[in-house]
Amino acid sequence: MKNIFKILFILLVISGLSACREEQVEKAETGFLKGKVVKRGSNEPVSNAKITTAPTSTTVFTDTDGSFEITDIPLGDYSVKAELSGFLANYQAANLQNPGQVVTIVFEMEDDESLNTAPSQPELISPVDNAENQPLSVELTWKSTDPDEDDVLVYSLIVKNDQNTDVVEVADLKEAAYTLKDLKFGVSYFWQVSVTDGIHDAVLSPVYKFTTSKTPNNRYHFVRKENGNYFIISSDESGSNSFRFTDTSFNSWRPRKNNNAGLIAFLRTEGGSPHIFTAKPDGSEVFKVTSIPLGGFNNIELDYSWSTNGKEFLYANFDKLYRINKDGSGQQLVYSTPDGSMITEVDWSYDNSKIAVKTNDYNGYKVKIYVIDMLGNVLNTVLADTAGAAGGLNFSVDGKQLLFTHDVSGYQDSNYRQLNSHIFIYTLADNTIRDISDESDKPNGTNDLDPRFSPNNAQVIFTNTSNDGISQKNILSIDLNTTDEELTRTTLFENAEMPDYE
Numbered sequence: 122m123k124n125i126f127k128i129l130f131i132l133l134v135i136s137g138l139s140a141c142r143e144e145q146v147e148k149a150e151t152g153f154l155k156g157k158v159v160k161r162g163s164n165e166p167v168s169n170a171k172i173t174t175a176p177t178s179t180t181v182f183t184d185t186d187g188s189f190e191i192t193d194i195p196l197g198d199y200s201v202k203a204e205l206s207g208f209l210a211n212y213q214a215a216n217l218q219n220p221g222q223v224v225t226i227v228f229e230m231e232d233d234e235s236l237n238t239a240p241s242q243p244e245l246i247s248p249v250d251n252a253e254n255q256p257l258s259v260e261l262t263w264k265s266t267d268p269d270e271d272d273v274l275v276y277s278l279i280v281k282n283d284q285n286t287d288v289v290e291v292a293d294l295k296e297a298a299y300t301l302k303d304l305k306f307g308v309s310y311f312w313q314v315s316v317t318d319g320i321h322d323a324v325l326s327p328v329y330k331f332t333t334s335k336t337p338n339n340r341y342h343f344v345r346k347e348n349g350n351y352f353i354i355s356s357d358e359s360g361s362n363s364f365r366f367t368d369t370s371f372n373s374w375r376p377r378k379n380n381n382a383g384l385i386a387f388l389r390t391e392g393g394s395p396h397i398f399t400a401k402p403d404g405s406e407v408f409k410v411t412s413i414p415l416g417g418f419n420n421i422e423l424d425y426s427w428s429t430n431g432k433e434f435l436y437a438n439f440d441k442l443y444r445i446n447k448d449g450s451g452q453q454l455v456y457s458t459p460d461g462s463m464i465t466e467v468d469w470s471y472d473n474s475k476i477a478v479k480t481n482d483y484n485g486y487k488v489k490i491y492v493i494d495m496l497g498n499v500l501n502t503v504l505a506d507t508a509g510a511a512g513g514l515n516f517s518v519d520g521k522q523l524l525f526t527h528d529v530s531g532y533q534d535s536n537y538r539q540l541n542s543h544i545f546i547y548t549l550a551d552n553t554i555r556d557i558s559d560e561s562d563k564p565n566g567t568n569d570l571d572p573r574f575s576p577n578n579a580q581v582i583f584t585n586t587s588n589d590g591i592s593q594k595n596i597l598s599i600d601l602n603t604t605d606e607e608l609t610r611t612t613l614f615e616n617a618e619m620p621d622y623e
Contacts, residue, residue, distance in 0.1 A: 152217035155190040156226040158183045158203050167230055170205040174215075196220065203228040207236055232320050240267040240274055243297075243314040243326035252331040257304045257364050259333075263297050263326065265316045272318040283309040303365065306336040306403040336403040337362040340576075342376035342385060343596055344619040351421075351619075353387055355402070360614065366404045373398075375424055378623040382431025382447060388415065388423065395420045397434055399447060410449050413438055417465045418485045419537060422512060424466040428473050435476060437464035442478070456497045462489065466512050470520035475500065477514040477523055485510060485537045490525055492549065503547050503554075507531075510539045513572045513583075523547045524572045524581065540588045542568035544581060544599070557581060561599045561608035571619050584618040585610075594618040 154174070158167040166187030173180050174191070176199065183189045183203075196217045204210040208230040215224045243265040248255055267274055278299055280289040291299055304310065309332045315323040339355040339362060346352075351374040356363035367373040372390040379386065384399040394414035400407045415423045416438040425436035434445050435455065442456040442464055455476075458464060462480040469476055473495075480489045488511040490503040504511055509528035516523055525547060530540040543558035558569045563585075572583040579602050586594040596614040603609045614620075 150196050150220045151193045152196055152220065152222040152224065153192055154194050154201065154215055154224050156228065158187045158228040158230060161229040161231045167205060170203050173202050174199045201226060203230060207233055209233045237320050238268050239321035240265050240316045240318050240324055242324050243316050245314065245326055245329045248331040250329040254334040255331050257333060258300060258302045259304065259331065260298060260300045261312060263314050267318055274316050274318055277315045278312065280310055280312045304333050305405065306333055308333050340623055342366065342378055342621045343614055343617040344374050345616055374421065375619055376621045377427055378621055379427045379431040380623060381429065386427060395423060397425060397436060410434060410447060411445060412449065413443065417463050418481060418483050422465055422485065426467050426469040428469060429471050435467050435469050437467060439463050442467060456493065466514050468514040468516050470516045471518050472520055475520060477516060479512055479514055486533050490514065501549050501552065508533060510537060510542065513570060515573050517574050517578050521549055523549065524574060526570055526572060538590055539568050542570055544569045544572045544583055557599055557608060561610045573620060573622055575622050582613065582620045582622050584620065596620045
C-alpha cells in the first residue's frame with residue numbers, strides 16, 4: 122500500500138513540473154520618463170531639482186543643464202513632481218501606455234516669493250535734498266540692500282526739471298551711481314530711483330531736488346575739437362567755472378562775446394555753410410542771425426565782428442562785406458573789393474568808424490591787410506600782396522593799433538600750412554610795426570595765431586602750436602607791460618584755440 126502512495130506522489134510532482142514548463146513567465150512591462158526643468162520667463166536651466174513620481178518610482182535630480190531621466194518605470198499614470206528650495210513645486214502628468222514608450226515633460230518653475238525678501242527702499246545719498254549751487258555735471262549716488270545674497274539688484278533713474286517737460290530716464294543700472302552731464306545753469310532738478318531684484322515689484326525712493334549754480338560771468342571763450350567737430354568752452358581765468366557752451370554734435374567756432382548785447386556770437390555750420398549764431402551766456406536760446414552765409418577760401422579761417430553797442434555785425438561773403446542787425450534784419454552791402462579778392466577777416470574799431478580788412482586769393486595767399494572808413498576809403502595799408510599766410514585782425518580799444526599775424530617764412534602750399542607765424546602790432550598813426558612774438562622769444566618751430574587784445578590792452582592772448590599741423594594747440598598770453606627786455610609768455614589754457622577775452 123505504501124508503495125502505491127509513493128508512486129502516486131511521484132506522478133503528481135512530475136505532472137506539476139510539466140505544467141510549469143508549459144507556462145511562460147511574462148516579463149514586467151516598463152517605459153521611460155525624461156524631461157527638463159527651467160526657470161519660468163528666462164528658460165534658464167534649473168539644476169539639482171528633485172524629481173519624484175506618484176505612484177512612487179525612482180527619485181532623481183536634474184543635471185547642470187536642467188535635464189533628468191527615469192528608466193524602467195512600470196506602465197501606468199503618474200503625477201511627476203519637481204521641487205527645489207526657493208521655487209514653487211511644480212507638477213506634471215505622465216501616462217505610459219506602451220512598453221518602451223518615452224514620455225518627455227518640461228517643468229517651468231517660478232520663484233517662491235514667500236521665501237525671498239524685497240530689496241530695501243533706495244536711500245538717496247548725494248546730492249542731499251534741496252542742495253544748491255551744484256555744478257553742471259553731478260554724480261547721483263544712492264544705496265539699497267537685499268538680504269538674499271543671490272539676488273542681483275537693478276536700478277532705474279528718472280530726472281525731471283522745473284524749466285520744461287524734458288525727462289531723463291536711465292534703466293538697467295547695475296551700480297548705485299550715475300553722473301548727469303550737460304545740465305543747465307540755475308535749473309532745479311528732481312530725481313528718483315527705483316530698485317528691483319527681478320522677483321518683486323520695483324521699490325521707489327523718495328524724490329530729491331537739487332539746483333545748479335547761476336550762470337558765471339565768464340570772460341574767456343575758446344574752442345576745442347572732438348570727433349571732428351569744434352565746440353566752444355566758456356571759462357574764467359582759473360578754469361574752475363568752465364563749461365561746454367555749445368553742443369559737440371554741431372561744428373561751432375570763433376566765439377565773440379559782447380557785454381552790451383549780453384550775448385556770445387559764434388560761427389556754426391548749417392547746410393555746409395558757416396553762419397553767425399548768438400546765444401545767452403549759459404548757451405541757451407541759440408539764434409541764427411544770417412541768411413546769406415559767410416564765404417571764403419577756408420571756413421575755419423573766416424572771422425566777423427560785433428559793433429561795440431552789440432546791435433550789429435560785420436561779415437563777408439567772398440568779395441562782399443555786409444552789415445546786419447543782431448536779429449537778422451536790415452542786411453545791407455557795405456563794401457566790395459575792387460579787384461574781386463575774397464574778404465576772409467574783418468574787425469570793427471571800438472568807435473565803429475574804421476574797419477580792418479584782410480583779403481586773399483582762393484588759396485589763402487596774395488594777402489592784403491588794410492583799414493577803410495565806413496565809406497570804403499582806404500586809410501592804411503598794413504600788408505600788400507605779401508607771400509605767406511596772414512590774419513588775426515583785432516583793433517585796440519582806442520582804435521590806434523591793430524593786431525595781425527604773418528608767416529614770416531613766406532611759405533605757401535595747397536594745405537595752407539604755416540611754418541613761422543608771428544604776432545605784430547601795427548600803429549596806424551605812423552605805420553610802425555612791432556613783432557611781439559620775437560620780443561617774447563617765441564619757440565622755434567611754432568606758430569602764434571589768432572591774437573586778441575585784452576579788454577585793457579595790457580595783454581595779448583593767442584594760440585600757439587607746433588608748425589607740424591597736428592600737435593596740440595594751447596592758449597597763451599603776452600604781457601605787454603613787462604619791464605624786462607623780453608616780454609613774458611604765460612600759458613592760460615591747454616588743448617585750446619581761437620580765444621576771445623572780453
